[in-house]
Amino acid sequence: MLKTNSAGFVGLVVLGLMAAPNVYGQGLGNSPYSRLGLGDYVPNLGGVRQQAMGGVGLASPNSINVNDINPALLYYTGRTTYEAGFNGQYKTLRNATSTNKTGSGNLGYLALSLPISKSWAAAIGLKPLSSVDYESFTSESIANDPSGLLVEKRQKGEGEITEAYMAHAFRLAKGLTVGATASYVFGTIDESIATTVKSPVDDPTTTEDNNPTTSAVADKMRYSDFTFRGGVHYRGKVNDNLNYNLGAVHTFQTKLNGTRSTSLRREDVQGVLIEELALVNDQKGSATLPALTQLGITLDNNKNWSASVDVSQQQWSKFRGFSGSGANTALNNTVRVGIGGEFAPDPTSVDNYFKRVSYRAGLSVGQMPYRPNGKALYDRAVSWGFAFPMPSATPLDATIISLAFSYGQRGNTESSTLTENGTSRVISNVKEDYVRMQLGVTLNNRWFIKRKIE
Secondary structure, X not given: OHHHHHHHHHHHHHHHHHHHHHHOOOOOOOOHHHHOOOOEEOOOOOOHHHHHOOOOOOOOOOOOOOOOOOHHHHHHOOOEEEEEEEEEEEEEEEOOOOEEEEEXXXXXXXXXXXXXXXXXXXXXXXEEEEEEEEEEEEEEEOOOOOOOOEEEEEEEEEXXXXXXXXXXXXEEEOOEEEEEEEEEEEEEEEEEEEEEXXXXXXXXXXXXXXXXXXXEEEEEEEEEEEEEEEEEEEEEEEEOOEEEEEEEEEEOOEEEEEEEEEEEEEXXXXXXXXXXXXXXXXXXXXXXXXXXXXXXXXXXXOOOEEEEEEEEEEOHHHOEOOOOOOOOOOOOOEEEEEEEEEEOOOOOOOOOHHHOOEEEEEEEEEEOOOOHHHOOOEEEEXXXXXXXXXXXXXXXXXXXXXXXEEEEEEOOOOEEEEEEOOEEEEEEOOEEEEEEEEEEEEEEEOOOOOOXXX
């Protein structure tokens, strides 16, 4: 069975790595808010188990899934555990004048957890840190121009920053564990602003804009550096039927070193490059990734249910980026609160399969770092999900298929003033209604068994 499960995991890894270059950078579909900062940042919300519970679980130990949301929880994963998550999303974007629908799918994460000794466990994994995916188009006439020329402006950005990590957990005393994660962060973000000047209607008597060209300024930022995270967890008893868990995680502020290249491009109406002039080549710099502090508390009966509350705060006011790529966009500190839990009616049931299924649900509310006119924007979501153990489980290995769903809203459609690089303009905020789904596959296997000869 070890051989079979290993082959299955290798297949998942190969599939995920083959898919990663094609789907990374398409993280959340078209999202105008990913223009800000480093994009749509993923604030350490864990895997498929945590997603189904509203992104909570900092203090919720679990022996089945990879507990990388808090590295100190890796200690509780008693068997070698492989896990892969795959994401899908459908969303509706609207502002005061228009509506757009979009969908996307990608590789969520890969993780491998390994118990090394009775007091030491480790894990490695790959997951997205932030994604940029937006495209907007505007058309307006030139003021005081009698010919009625139109200026078409297109802004586009895509890319992703990925985190490859190694984590370790240690048991220091009864109920007390600590953990640390070191991550190599890498990725590329491409952004461009293109402008086309043309007549509102083609005039056959003129030739000046029958073949209009587009001028574009293109930016490419490449990041590669290390980040660090530390965690602690304590588990104690209220009584024989109730346990309490306290957890804390701190992701340290980091300067992500990278390079920036800027070019001026001229394209025809089909988007074919006519000429390109390099303005900046591999300019060295850095972006400041702000610190993230997370606290959590969980109650459980050590059998079939748990309930958790998590609170996090991130210092986005300290974000700094490359000049022209978010460096001068004012961001604000954010707070996120989540509550969730899981329940399995009877994990050891033989007669009724659905009593062995874990049912999960949660709620979350989080601030966004962008506050137009000083008013906070929120991301509110309700989540639910299930964990289905496969009937072929044995004392040495098990397979679990997990599903997580979320429905949420973020932003609003009010008008606001956006200030970037010293320039202010009135815009309409964007409201996003989204439905997200995550499929997780978890394979557990007990390694390094000493065989006895009788």
